[in-house]
Amino acid sequence: MTLRIGNASGFYGDRFDAMREMLTGGELDVLTGDYLAELTMLILGRDRLKDPAAGYARTFLRQLEECLGLAHDRRVRLVTNAGGLNPAGLADAVRALAERLGVPVRVAHVEGDDVGPGHPGSLTAHAYLGGFGIAACLREGADVVVTGRVTDAALVTGPAAAHFGWGPTEYDRLAGAVVAGHVLECGTQATGGNYAFFRDGDVRRPGFPLAELHEDGTCVITKHAGTGGFVDVGTVTAQLLYETAGARYPGPDVTARLDTVRLTQDGPDRVRIDGVRGEPPPPTLKVGRTRLGGFRNEVVLVLTGLDVEAKAALVREQLEPALAKAADVRWELVRTDRPDAGTEETASALLRLVVRDPDQAVVGRALSGAAVELALGSYPGFHLLAPPGKGAPYGVFEAAYVPQDEVDHLAVLHDGRRVPVPPPPDRLALEDLPEPPLPEPPAAGPVRRAPLGLVAGARSGDKGGDANVGVWARSDQAWRWLAHTLTVDRFRELVPESRELTVTRHALPALRALNFVVEGLLGDGVASQHRFDPQAKALGEWLRSRHLDIPEVLL
Numbered sequence: 195m196t197l198r199i200g201n202a203s204g205f206y207g208d209r210f211d212a213m214r215e216m217l218t219g220g221e222l223d224v225l226t227g228d229y230l231a232e233l234t235m236l237i238l239g240r241d242r243l244k245d246p247a248a249g250y251a252r253t254f255l256r257q258l259e260e261c262l263g264l265a266h267d268r269r270v271r272l273v274t275n276a277g278g279l280n281p282a283g284l285a286d287a288v289r290a291l292a293e294r295l296g297v298p299v300r301v302a303h304v305e306g307d308d309v310g311p312g313h314p315g316s317l318t319a320h321a322y323l324g325g326f327g328i329a330a331c332l333r334e335g336a337d338v339v340v341t342g343r344v345t346d347a348a349l350v351t352g353p354a355a356a357h358f359g360w361g362p363t364e365y366d367r368l369a370g371a372v373v374a375g376h377v378l379e380c381g382t383q384a385t386g387g388n389y390a391f392f393r394d395g396d397v398r399r400p401g402f403p404l405a406e407l408h409e410d411g412t413c414v415i416t417k418h419a420g421t422g423g424f425v426d427v428g429t430v431t432a433q434l435l436y437e438t439a440g441a442r443y444p445g446p447d448v449t450a451r452l453d454t455v456r457l458t459q460d461g462p463d464r465v466r467i468d469g470v471r472g473e474p475p476p477p478t479l480k481v482g483r484t485r486l487g488g489f490r491n492e493v494v495l496v497l498t499g500l501d502v503e504a505k506a507a508l509v510r511e512q513l514e515p516a517l518a519k520a521a522d523v524r525w526e527l528v529r530t531d532r533p534d535a536g537t538e539e540t541a542s543a544l545l546r547l548v549v550r551d552p553d554q555a556v557v558g559r560a561l562s563g564a565a566v567e568l569a570l571g572s573y574p575g576f577h578l579l580a581p582p583g584k585g586a587p588y589g590v591f592e593a594a595y596v597p598q599d600e601v602d603h604l605a606v607l608h609d610g611r612r613v614p615v616p617p618p619p620d621r622l623a624l625e626d627l628p629e630p631p632l633p634e635p636p637a638a639g640p641v642r643r644a645p646l647g648l649v650a651g652a653r654s655g656d657k658g659g660d661a662n663v664g665v666w667a668r669s670d671q672a673w674r675w676l677a678h679t680l681t682v683d684r685f686r687e688l689v690p691e692s693r694e695l696t697v698t699r700h701a702l703p704a705l706r707a708l709n710f711v712v713e714g715l716l717g718d719g720v721a722s723q724h725r726f727d728p729q730a731k732a733l734g735e736w737l738r739s740r741h742l743d744i745p746e747v748l749l
Contacts, residue, residue, distance in 0.1 A: 204381030328352025369472025370411025435664025647738025
């Protein structure tokens with residue numbers, strides 16, 4: 195008995211017509227949508243400040259305008275975390291929409307994730323719930339299930355547990371569903387989107403992924419026939435490494451062992467996942483907290499032609515008095531200029547100034563005025579990419595943890611009944627696993643200086659202020675070289691920004707992969723805009739572009 199679960203959204207703002215594409219493109223039992231991320235919770239929190247009835251992803255409602263009847267006719271159940279900070283409000287809005295459209299659907303929701311009262315000073319504070327609240331709603335006949343902050347994988351573990359009748363201690367099966375959910379959660383990242391070897395297929399418009407789940411927890415990752423992109427062991431490996439760390443992947447329902455995952459190409463656009471082992475979940479739930487961190491302003495100055503370094507030094511010295519009171523000042527000179535350039539744009543470098551402070555006045559008019567006043571009295575060719583603003587509030591994301599028993603996980607059924615969802619019966623105190631055995635190092639031979647990306651793929655992302663970079667090899671021979679070459683010290687050499695930070699390497703031999711976690715690289719997280727690439731999305735591609743000595747046999 196196979197359960198076909200698809201995904202139609204990887205973030206708030208994903209492709210609007212994906213829901214229709216997934217409902218019309220082939221057979222499905224459940225369609226999920228992931229709309230929440232750390233930054234999204236902050237955005238929804240600010241929405242709620244303006245309107246207490248807000249706080250959910252309105253895009254989902256607009257998609258349902260044209261797709262709710264379609265899902266009902268095709269008997270596809272919808273499960274989404276679009277409820278954000280207000281799952282009850284979105285559930286009511288879906289009921290009102292269904293009544294207006296004349297579509298008889300039963301709508302349930304999950305709540306209990308809001309732990310704000312225990313975290314004073316936070317704009318939002320929400321625990322990451324598991325999938326058994328979703329399962330309770332589906333078992334009681336819900337057609338649409340709306341949640342707030344659940345883990346991304348819970349959108350798959352909940353339907354799977356309901357469909358197959360899994361209990362809370364069937365850890366291997368649950369872990370298999372968690373792995374499937376993690377592959378699906380970011381939509382087209384599993385079908386060739388954002389993929390290191392994107393030239394392996396046509397990724398101009400990749401189709402969204404789906405998982406064919408089986409009762410034993412195994413699955414096949416695929417996509418609807420005729421859609422763009424491609425699914426192979428590499429695309430699935432890349433997504434498995436995304437925003438993870440070591441061999442243990444803890445969640446509220448189960449701890450999935452990523453070091454047991456086996457990937458097999460099962461035909462065109464089909465990757466089989468099996469072998470996944472599970473352990474009890476940890477005793478605590480992760481809580482994502484957001485708060486307003488202060489105010490931020492940015493000025494980008496254009497430096498054209500000769501003497502770029504001297505021009506940068508002059509304007510920095512001129513602006514120093516206006517920046518004296520700011521709590522945090524960051525300058526970055528981006529050398530996009532070329533000598534003897536054929537266009538003015540390619541003859542220009544960018545000098546980026548970012549200023550933060552708790553006081554808006556410090557980063558607002560004081561900075562803006564000082565920058566504009568230099569227009570006729572600074573370096574030759576002075577101009578800005580855009581006029582500086584008055585300073586905008588920025589957010590901070592922080593992770594905390596609460597005991598599982600302290601969170602009231604509730605399934606609110608379509609008939610209004612409120613069903614408590616008990617915490618898992620067993621808990622696992624997570625400890626670091628011993629380093630797995632690595633393959634024998636390759637034999638010595640001639641080497642050539644070349645980019646790492648010629649022999650390895652990478653995918654990177656953020657977890658609060660930390661960045662993760664997963665790197666994998668596409669052959670056993672390349673893996674032997676990668677495992678012994680890309681040490682923490684070598685990583686620090688290739689990524690100089692990490693030299694003063696804590697870097698942890700995790701090896702996953704079954705995936706021919708290494709996962710690096712760089713603590714603090716992103717400051718206070720994406721909403722604080724700490725660095726040029728605030729979510730570390732391109733950190734892996736930068737790493738792949740760095741040169742080192744690579745055996746010629748691999749090239």
